[in-house]
Amino acid sequence: MSSSIPAAGVTARGWGWRHSGRKAWAVSDLDVRIEPGERVLLLGASGAGKSTLVHALAGVLGGEEEGEQRGELLIDGRRPEDSRGRVGLVMQDPDSQVILARVGDDVAFGCENLGVPREEIWTRVAESLDAVGLRVPLDHPTEQLSGGQKQRLALAGVLAMHPGLLLLDEPTANLDPDGVVEVREAVARVLDRTHATLVVIEHRVEVWRSLVDRVIILAPGGGVLADGAPDAVLGTQGASLAASGVWVPEFPPAAPIRVTAPTSERLLATEGLSVARSGSGVLQSGIDLSLAVGEALAVTGPNGAGKSTLGLTLAGLLAPAAGRVAAAPRLANGIGSHPIRWKSRELFTRIGTVFQDPEHQFLASTVRDELAIGPRALRLVQPEIDARVDELLTRLRLETLAAANPFTLSGGEKRRLSVATVLATRPRVMVLDEPTFGQDSRTWQELVALLAGLLDEGCSIVAVTHDAELVSALATTTLRFDSRTEVTA
């Protein structure tokens, strides 16, 4: 890859953005200068406006209907909308970035839009795929790539455009530990070749720390909280930054203290369980586990191993492919012992589920209503409903968003809301798929404390997760799946 592509610089002068429909400014009074070739880690509490800033730099925030702008944001002295091709953006959701059906075509897409001549496109495609280490044939179907591979594909697609500024918005958030390393190595290799400017968002500082030379921390109320070399910023101001939600490795969030020990009173058990999605082969089989009051089972393992499928099966949403899931009388409480046969109304008071994608679960048009659905269905009295909802709103830092539409929340806010909908209902068993995804250290700590509190009160939890901190803070048992051992039915 030619290193002749000049790196791009960024200037923000009093820049701010307010999403339409919101009173508060997502970002305001931002004054920063990022020099060409700098590698910046962008930090800030969940909802501080990191994604908003990065989308603005990529020129995809939209026009006046989408929101209101203040001040000036420039890339090499030009507006982001006029700098197409100078900036490349990789977002956190691997699935929403795949554009075309074949790997080669997908990488070529950006070049085509920029009017690159055909022969040169294919040279660039080959170079980019090589740089990110994605060695599959050009006509390989994109839908058959793993999460980590899809992220590297997105990176290659951006790279082929020869950008001077690379923007990565939590590019590894959905990935297993191997996928995280894969993507980080790919980015490192790319930067060594192109020397482009980098702005990467990631709550977990340690993933990128060795690669960046500057940390900028956005303050939730506007402006910048801290700015400087990673070790200087995280070292000298570490304690105060940690208190405001920044994930400083030296000041980890406090692990919850369990008051009551797990018991042996069983709630849910499986016998010879095999799990499968409808219409596909068995993903995992021979699972024998049991879940008792106060226990938290962590399910870990690589992408695609069938962890979420196990979660949905335990939650009474998918039928077992073989074997059985049995609810103990303490949980079933007068109805049959097969959760899959329970009515929806019977299920949600006993087993609550948080889905991997929060958007599948939202039912209401405001955050407050979303939280009230469960308690209302339990026929609680209004003061009790309000009490539960208000407590969750405050503890999970959603109170200013009570009237917002769930779909417009930031990534981390959506996750907290979807977990909170289950917490509001307080079922005996909770099945949570990546509950701590996208959280800053403060919301993480609060979320984990809430979960620990419920465990103490006699609930039990199944958490599907890549989050090692969550496992060590909460799990009483861990089930690790190895790569999918496909048993074709």
Added chain:
Amino acid sequence: MSAFQPVRGISAIHRLNPIAKLAAPLLLAGALLLTIDWVSASVALALESVLFFRAGLGLRRFWLRTLPVWIAAPFAGLTILLYGRASGHSYFHWVFMNVSDGSISLAVATTLRVLAIGLPGVVLFVTVDPTDLADGLAQVVRLPARFVLGGLAALRLVGLFLDDWRSLELARRARGVADRGRLRRFASQAFALFVLSIRRATKLATAMEARGFGAPIQRTWARDSPFGWREWVLVLIGAAIAAVALTVTIVSGHWNFIAG
């Protein structure tokens, strides 16, 4: 989703420009819709059937993929048989149904017509890859790139619909709202799917925009979409079949102009 996936292969037919595969059956359809009689469709069908087995599908795939046409054709015929314009001797009459000499011959003509138009259409089209079709529509037919690529990207989303629908169903059961009446449940879930699809489409549009889609620059195409003599041969075959079918019909006195 395998039913939607293009059939891939290495024979000549797979390399032909999708626009030719689109044009040939369209030409044929245009001609066969001028007249409604059993001769023209039979002749076309007879000539086509020689070519079907060279279409790179294989026997099993051929029957599998064309099954809908085989089902649709007699149904169309049956409808015409019962409700078509009556003439001549009437064999059966009940309310609006009337089976007569006229409606019988119309029914036969219709059934054959659906086969003669539907089969080559399906056979040629199942080997078309959507990406190649988009290339052809933009480079050969010169439709606007924005429109063609938007459609192509949206097509990928359709595949996600099924997964989303399934997930929504589970998510609603988990939240305790899945016991309501079938109809209400379906309606509210359909609305949720609609909202979700818009979200997906918006995200995809953002991803495309972030890669320079819609920039005021003359777009280039990474893939060529050649339209050469092979393509013309296919189009000519379509035209020839149409011409023979119509000639035989006129000469044998079966011409029955559709608007007549």
